[in-house]
Each structure stands twice: as structure tokens, then as C-alpha cells.
Amino acid sequence: MSSLWGSKKDRQDGDEGVQEDHSSSGNTQGRNSRDEPTERTRLLNNPSRPPNSDGYLAPDDPAVSPYNLWSVRFLRTFTVLFLMISFLWWVLLFVSIFVSPPGLHTRGSGFFDFAYTSLTIGNLLVAIIFFAVPAKALRITLAITAGLLAIDMIIILAVPRIRLEEGWVGIASVIWAFVIGVWCVITDRVVAWGKKEEEERLTGRPETRRTLKEWLAVLLATILTVLFIIITVLMTSTLAIRARDSTLKMYGDRILVDGDKYAVHLACVGNVTDTHGNKYPTIMLEAGEDPSEYDFEHWAYAAYQNGTIDRFCYWDRPGYAWSDNAPSPHSAGMSADALSEALAKAGEEGPWILVAAGTGSIVSRIFSARHVKQVTGIMLVDPLHEDLLHRIASPTRGFYLWAWGIISPLGIERLGGALFKGRTREDRVYGRNAYQSGKYIKAQLQENLVADSLSKNEVSSSRNIQSADTPLVIISSKEKCRTDEEWERKQKDLTTLTDNLVAWEMPQAPHQVWRTLEGRSMMEKSLKKLVKAAAKANLPPIDAE
CATH class of the missing domain: 3.40.50.1820 (Alpha/Beta hydrolase fold, catalytic domain)
Known part of the structure; x- marks a missing residue:
């Protein structure tokens, strides 16, 4: 009886000790969780997403995302904010083509300001839509666009006649386009770093695979940014022609x-x-x-x-x-x-x-x-x-003129005339090709x-x-x-x-x-x-x- 009682008592004491050990262990873990919170603590303790046998999440788990990092969320928030600001500026420039608000009149056509802002919105939309799918090709094309915009900014600031015609509105538009171009490059690079960081910490290794959906997203984003490069090249060339034409002497x-x-x-x-x-x-x-x-x-x-x-x-x-x-x-x-x-x-x-x-x-x-x-x-x-x-x-003629004006910063016809038809400065300023200017x-x-x-x-x-x-x-x-x-x-x-x-x-x-x-x-x-x-x-x- 005594031995039986003793063994029972021993088991009870052992159970109490185990309970105390579990309680103290749980308290220690709770204290550690409160003392050292991380962005991954909640994910690893989430019973709805149990880890693998090795303690890591599966690579395809939705919880493995660069959005877990505050820096990535910060960049996305500001990218959306910049898109809203650019869109409001775009609407204001669109209205100013038809009715000039006080202080926003430029001596130029106003189509160049509108074109730069449209390009800015395009870059921001690509950055937001394909935010979680960073790619090296995307960063390279965005960097090329930003470099061309830097050249545009230099031309507008350096050529007195163009600077006078575009005014502060045009200068602000091209500088903003350049800044956003650089921002998009930095954003894509940070997201790529965040994606790799989260994959290493949550799955144990960086993911080298891409799904078909991700490959299609990268392809579409690259095509769009290559199109932006072509547009920027044409706009830069047109600005160069305008700089050349500004040297033509006038009588009077x-x-x-x-x-x-x-x-x-x-x-x-x-x-x-x-x-x-x-x-x-x-x-x-x-x-x-x-x-x-x-x-x-x-x-x-x-x-x-x-x-x-x-x-x-x-x-x-x-x-x-x-x-x-x-x-x-x-x-x-x-x-x-x-x-x-x-x-x-x-x-x-x-x-x-x-x-x-x-x-x-x-x-x-x-x-x-x-x-x-x-x-x-x-x-x-x-x-x-x-x-x-x-x-x-007639409204039809008005719409045609507006549409022709919108694409006039590309200067396709002017560039073709200068390169292949020998059109001169005189032709473009007041001659047979004057109708092509914005x-x-x-x-x-x-x-x-x-x-x-x-x-x-x-x-x-x-x-x-x-x-x-x-x-x-x-x-x-x-x-x-x-x-x-x-x-x-x-x-x-x-x-x-x-x-x-x-x-x-x-x-x-x-x-x-x-x-x-x-x-x-x-x-x-x-x-x-x-x-x-x-x-x-x-x-x-x-x-x-």
C-alpha cells in the first residue's frame, strides 16, 4: 500500500513538476515573444499555416511575401500617393489645354507638359501593378527611361527659348518625371531585396523559380517599359530638334x-x-x-x-x-x-x-x-x-487637332522630315512643316x-x-x-x-x-x-x- 501510495504520489509530484515546467516554459516563451517581436513571429505561430517538419514555411505559401517588411509597405504607400498627385496634375494640365488656369499658362503648346505627366503616370502604374514581381529587366528599362528624362531636363533648362516656352510648368513636369523614374528603379530594387530576404527567413532559401503567371507579368511589364523607352527617345529627339530650331535668326x-x-x-x-x-x-x-x-x-x-x-x-x-x-x-x-x-x-x-x-x-x-x-x-x-x-x-476637326497635339511631342513626322527628307530649320519654324509643331x-x-x-x-x-x-x-x-x-x-x-x-x-x-x-x-x-x-x-x- 505504501509503495503504491508512494508511486502515486511520485506520479502526482512528477505531473505537477511537468505542469510547472510547461508553465514556466510558456511564460518564458511569452516573455521572449513580447520582448523580441519580429515581423515573422505571428506567421510562424499561426496555426492555420503550420510549418514544415524543418520549421520553415512552404515556398508557395501566401505568407511568404515582401509585403511583410515595413520598408516595402512604405514604398508602396508612397508610390500610390505619387500616382494620385500625378493624376491630379495630369487632369489640371488636360484642362489647361482648353482653358488656362491663372498662373498655369505656358508660352509653349502645353502638350509637352501633358506628355511628360502621362509618362510619369505610366511608370507609376507599372510599378504598382507589378509591385510584388520585381525583375532585373524591369529595373534596367526603368533606369534607361530615367536617364533619358535626365537628358530632357538638361535640354529644357539649358536652352533659353525652350525654357521660356515651357515655363515653370514644363520644367516641374519633366523634373517630376525624372524623380519618379528614379523612384521606380529604387522601389523595384528594394522589393527584390525584400522578397529574397523573406524567402530566406521563412522558407530557408531564396526562391529561384517563377510561376507562369509571374513570367507573364514580367514579360508584360518589360514590354510596357520598353515602349516607354521608345516614347522617351522620340521626345528627347524632338527636344533636340527644338533646340536646333531655336538658333534660327528672325527679322524683327x-x-x-x-x-x-x-x-x-x-x-x-x-x-x-x-x-x-x-x-x-x-x-x-x-x-x-x-x-x-x-x-x-x-x-x-x-x-x-x-x-x-x-x-x-x-x-x-x-x-x-x-x-x-x-x-x-x-x-x-x-x-x-x-x-x-x-x-x-x-x-x-x-x-x-x-x-x-x-x-x-x-x-x-x-x-x-x-x-x-x-x-x-x-x-x-x-x-x-x-x-x-x-x-x-467642327467638333471632328477639334478632336483631330487635340489628338494630333497629344502625340506631337513624339515628333514622328518632324523627325522623319529632318532625317530622310532634308527639312531645314526654316521649314519647321515657318515653312512647309510648321504645321507639325505643337x-x-x-x-x-x-x-x-x-x-x-x-x-x-x-x-x-x-x-x-x-x-x-x-x-x-x-x-x-x-x-x-x-x-x-x-x-x-x-x-x-x-x-x-x-x-x-x-x-x-x-x-x-x-x-x-x-x-x-x-x-x-x-x-x-x-x-x-x-x-x-x-x-x-x-x-x-x-x-x-
Whole structure:
């Protein structure tokens, strides 16, 4: 009995000792867990994910993730934050293409700022979507993009004309794009390190395998970043061409207007007065759909050399040739006001004989109505009638211009012309390829947006206050009139702008009448008649005595 009792007691004492040992062991483990918490403690003690026999998790266990590290989670949070900031900036730049917010107007097109921000968003989206699948190929392509963006940043900051056109908005956009490019490289590298670190600690070795899904993700991410490299190369090349074009010398001056928001190019040729001190009338050229320097000014210079005219001036509307883009929206009346301000700052006082072509005739008619005493004659070459402004205001044309502007920073056509067709700086700034520049596209888009509203109201009002005594010449394209009956009817209506019609001529020529010998000859003869009529109309009255 005693032995039996003793053995029972011994077992009880042993059980109590074991319980005490387990209790003390559990307390020690609890204290150690509280004293030395790690990011893996919770995972290894999670009964829903039992470890292998060797104490490690399986390589395919979802708990084996770089997201376990606070540094990785920190990078992802800030990447999402940067994406939100970039998207808000992108929306603001998108709106500024159509309506310029105060302080955000740039003298350039605004399409470059938008393009850089779009590239920034693309890099951030790739970084977020493929965040947990880092790859060396992805880091290399992102690094190449960041290097190209660094070159863009240097070009914009180093070339005065580009720096002036892009302004602080463009500079901030390209710097932000560069910073985000570097950030994405660093993020991918840190995630790769975190992934390896977690695999070593939780599975005992770094994982060298990839699932099919991961390989597809790496392939897609690499394709996208290679596409970003191509886009950045094109943008960098276009910037280099712009830097080259900025060295082209211009005749005349760039004059700040509209509260110094932008500058327009104005040039004058000839003497102001004759040898007796009498003022010559100044021919004021207003080009149509192309810059004044492209053919139109050449015709005027030939007339000047022939002695038909003694003096002429020409300018570039905002966005054309050497002129900056104006804030949006921008109407024909605003262009007329910009011309008035530029002439006043240049000390040009007239009297003016206005010679305008195509869409430029809208600006000249508004200018004439607002300077009745200074304008002594008007010559319109195949002019656009206000009732036909809807043709340049169509939504389809507007969308096409916007889409063309969005891809204009790539400069595909400009680069092709420079590399394979021998296009020169003159071609790109004011010649046959001027239509490819972002500034020109922005100017065309501005005309499109308000042509059938603001501009139409302005030119219609100007018709009501136009002086009826002003000598008028209309030269219409016979080819255009033959193929467009409505155009011909409106040309006839324009001959009634004033009561003093000097001539209505219809040479066998296209819309750009001055591009044929017959058209140039008829324009020069008609201009000579207009100069004489203007001089006669402005003679002082003869004293009856």
C-alpha cells in the first residue's frame, strides 16, 4: 500500500513538476515573444499555416511575401500617393489645354507638359501593378527611361527659348518625371531585396523559380517599359530638334503683350517717311492658315522692291512661327488686340492698309473696325466669311487637332522630315512643316474652339461699325469658287463690307492665290490701285475759297 501510495504520489509530484515546467516554459516563451517581436513571429505561430517538419514555411505559401517588411509597405504607400498627385496634375494640365488656369499658362503648346505627366503616370502604374514581381529587366528599362528624362531636363533648362516656352510648368513636369523614374528603379530594387530576404527567413532559401503567371507579368511589364523607352527617345529627339530650331535668326522683334503673358513677333520693312517728311501708308500683312513668312511675306517684299509699296509690316499670330501661344481661350478679337498692343509698343502709328488672307481676314476686319481712323484701305485675299466659321469649328476637326497635339511631342513626322527628307530649320519654324509643331497645333485648336462663338460675334459686330468710306479690294480664288458655290456667294457678300469697292478680282489660282504667277501679278496690281484709292480718299478737303 505504501509503495503504491508512494508511486502515486511520485506520479502526482512528477505531473505537477511537468505542469510547472510547461508553465514556466510558456511564460518564458511569452516573455521572449513580447520582448523580441519580429515581423515573422505571428506567421510562424499561426496555426492555420503550420510549418514544415524543418520549421520553415512552404515556398508557395501566401505568407511568404515582401509585403511583410515595413520598408516595402512604405514604398508602396508612397508610390500610390505619387500616382494620385500625378493624376491630379495630369487632369489640371488636360484642362489647361482648353482653358488656362491663372498662373498655369505656358508660352509653349502645353502638350509637352501633358506628355511628360502621362509618362510619369505610366511608370507609376507599372510599378504598382507589378509591385510584388520585381525583375532585373524591369529595373534596367526603368533606369534607361530615367536617364533619358535626365537628358530632357538638361535640354529644357539649358536652352533659353525652350525654357521660356515651357515655363515653370514644363520644367516641374519633366523634373517630376525624372524623380519618379528614379523612384521606380529604387522601389523595384528594394522589393527584390525584400522578397529574397523573406524567402530566406521563412522558407530557408531564396526562391529561384517563377510561376507562369509571374513570367507573364514580367514579360508584360518589360514590354510596357520598353515602349516607354521608345516614347522617351522620340521626345528627347524632338527636344533636340527644338533646340536646333531655336538658333534660327528672325527679322524683327518679339514683343510682350497681354500683361506680359506672351510675346508676338512683329517686323517692318521700309522707311516711315519720304524725303519731305510725309508719312508713307504702311501695308499691314495678316497671313491666313500659314505663318506670314511662308510665301505671303515674300510676295509683299517683291512688291516693295518693285516700288508698288513703300513700307510694310507683318506679324505672327499667337502660336505661329516665332510667336508664343496665348492663354486659352483665344479668339480672333484677342489676336487683333494683341496686334494693336504690339504695334503701339513698337511705336508704329500707321496709317494702315490691311492686306489679309484666308482666316487672317477675320482678324484684320476686327482690327479695322477698332482702328477706323488709322485704317485707310483693306485688301482681302480669298477671305473667310463669318458665316463659314463653322467649317473650322467642327467638333471632328477639334478632336483631330487635340489628338494630333497629344502625340506631337513624339515628333514622328518632324523627325522623319529632318532625317530622310532634308527639312531645314526654316521649314519647321515657318515653312512647309510648321504645321507639325505643337504651338501651331495649339493655335489651330484655339481657333477651332471659339470660331463659331466668340470670334463670330466679334467679326459680326465689327461689320456694323466698319467705316463705309474705306477703299476695299477683294481677290477671290477662281478654283475655290468653281468647286464651292457657297464660298463664291460669300465672296460676293464680302464685296459689300464698305461702299467703296475698288476691285473684285478672280484670278485662276488656288486658295493661296500668291502661289501662282497670275495670282501674284493680280494681287500687286490690285494693291497699287488700293494705295492710290486710299491716298485719294484721305486727301485734305479743298478750301472753297
